[in-house]
């Protein structure tokens with residue numbers, strides 16, 4: 740429940756279905772989840788670029804970026820990560836209502852938090868994409884030098900090292916980014932969207 744009992748939902752005049760018809764495609768959230776360095780930002784942006792070039796309406800919500808603004812009040816403790824994902828879920832829902840394909844790139848380490856976001860969407864709208872990549876590979880990549888800092892104790896509660904990552908139990912798509920190229924990974928995701936008639 741919200742903080743007031745005096746709120747009334749206002750139905751928008753233009754429906755999500757109207758927007759789908761106008762855009763010529765359905766909307767959904769591509770929920771990328773995985774360790775730091777598993778490839779979330781890279782793939783979310785590559786998929787977004789492919790969709791944009793092909794004339795689809797799409798957008799990326801990225802962990803680092805959102806934590807600079809909307810969620811800059813949140814830490815990496817368990818309850819703040821939970822709140823982070825709850826807010827992103829709400830933002831992603833707005834994008835889906837607006838008729839777009841939104842790619843979200845957040846570690847989102849907890850099963851329960853991802854399940855709660857999934858429950859906010861209609862059937863088929865929430866597409867969980869698990870970037871399955873061994874931590875050794877993520878750590879070797881270390882694109883931002885964060886694993887090195889986490890190993891020497893400069894970053895507390897670092898996912899995979901001093902904070903848990905709960906593996907998805909039934910994701911729609913699994914991409915092994917340790918052995919697949921970026922191009923192959925993008926193709927796999929676009930194939931899924933076409934098969935499900937989202938595109």
Ligand SMILES: Nc1ncnc2c1ncn2[C@@H]1O[C@H](COP(=O)(O)OS(=O)(=O)O)[C@@H](OP(=O)(O)O)[C@H]1O
Pocket residue numbers: 774775776779780802803806815819820821823824844845846847848883885894895896897898902
């Ligand atoms: N302690 C700790 N653990 C994990 N990650 C950390 C931490 N501190 C900072 N960072 C940086 O923040 C990015 C992850 O933010 P998220 O919002 O995706 O995290 S979470 O979903 O709330 O767990 C993450 O981005 P990615 O590397 O793209 O995953 C890091 O750049």
Ligand SMILES: Nc1ncnc2c1ncn2[C@@H]1O[C@H](COP(=O)(O)OP(=O)(O)O)[C@@H](O)[C@H]1O
Pocket residue numbers: 773774775776777778779780781782844880882915916917919920921922924
């Ligand atoms: N199949 C792949 N998908 C995504 N990234 C890949 C893949 N193969 C190699 N990489 C590399 O892995 C790194 C992933 O970094 P990044 O996208 O920042 O990860 P994250 O957002 O999960 O922290 C990049 O340097 C990227 O070029």
